[in-house]
Amino acid sequence: MKRGCPVVIGAQESDTALQVLIETAERLDCPTVVYGQDFLAFEENGRMVYQDEDGLMDLPLPRLPGRHQYANAAAAIAAVKAAGFEIGHRAAERAMTHVAWPARMQKLTQGKLVDLAPKGAEIWLDGGHNPGAGIVIAEALAEQEEKNPRPLVLISGMINTKDQTGYFSAFKGLARHVYTVPVSNSDAGVPNDELALRAEEAGLSAEPVSSVASALMLLRDSWDGPAPRILIGGSLYFAGAVLAENGTPPT
Missing domain, CATH: 3.90.190.20 (Mur ligase, C-terminal domain)
Structure with a gap:
């Protein structure tokens, strides 16, 4: 983390790890969004729903296999937004269907x-x-x-x-x-x-x-x-x- 820079915290298995990340971001005065608090994603009717303070996006399931990829996809969308870019529905849909991550399933x-x-x-x-x-x-x-x-x-x-x-x-x-x-x-x-x-x-x-x-x-x-x-x-x-x-x- 860098002082004053936006931080996106993805899904964490450990509450202790999550708390350390949040406290570190606060100490460095970083604007922070946290999975499960400020944004999230879930499956509904064979689609992935992304939700944050701006509303909902109804998207295809990520091309990468595994339910953990929903949270990863949500963190990626949140990171683009935190960096100051707009992400339209069409761009998000294309990302879900074209994503490739070498050596990750x-x-x-x-x-x-x-x-x-x-x-x-x-x-x-x-x-x-x-x-x-x-x-x-x-x-x-x-x-x-x-x-x-x-x-x-x-x-x-x-x-x-x-x-x-x-x-x-x-x-x-x-x-x-x-x-x-x-x-x-x-x-x-x-x-x-x-x-x-x-x-x-x-x-x-x-x-x-x-x-x-x-x-x-x-x-x-x-x-x-x-x-x-x-x-x-x-x-x-x-x-x-x-x-x-x-x-x-x-x-």
Whole structure:
């Protein structure tokens, strides 16, 4: 935060964290709007309703999967307004339907790695790397499971500054198996055999493999059943390397 500059506080899981943010903004004399107090968003009749002191906007649901994206979308709209810009209904609608956020529940539909997966597999990439992110990602995947049931397999790489077991715990009862891989582009990467142990501590079936490509080929060659849903994730470093290897870097 910078003194005197507008602050938009999005949805917070922790009341303590929210209070710290509000008090810091007040100390710096920042004009502040807070999710749930000054603005909010909710689903109604298959649409997203954004509400603030200016009124309501009836919008399409965000293109990004997961109910947590409603609050994220609301914070984005509030931030544009706090910065002094007007945002019309048409612009907000276009934002909801065209938004793209690399490595945040990003669906991979083509690329070198995608070509190695079992036929018909649904592949998601997310760089979330802590227990809170694990919960949000698991909830988004559970929503996908309700709409279109598929066996879920994780391909995970993480760094050693994160709570690996806490992250994996969110997927207990949801993921069928975890392949753990090294994060080659970070010195803090957790060895794949150690990461497999952390996944097992969370109650998941896990095994270490040498790379994402190896995991996908192993799945392809051994899979027998409905086409799986695959989540590749656990680290933004890892997610960036996956996009590069797949030949689909952010644009």
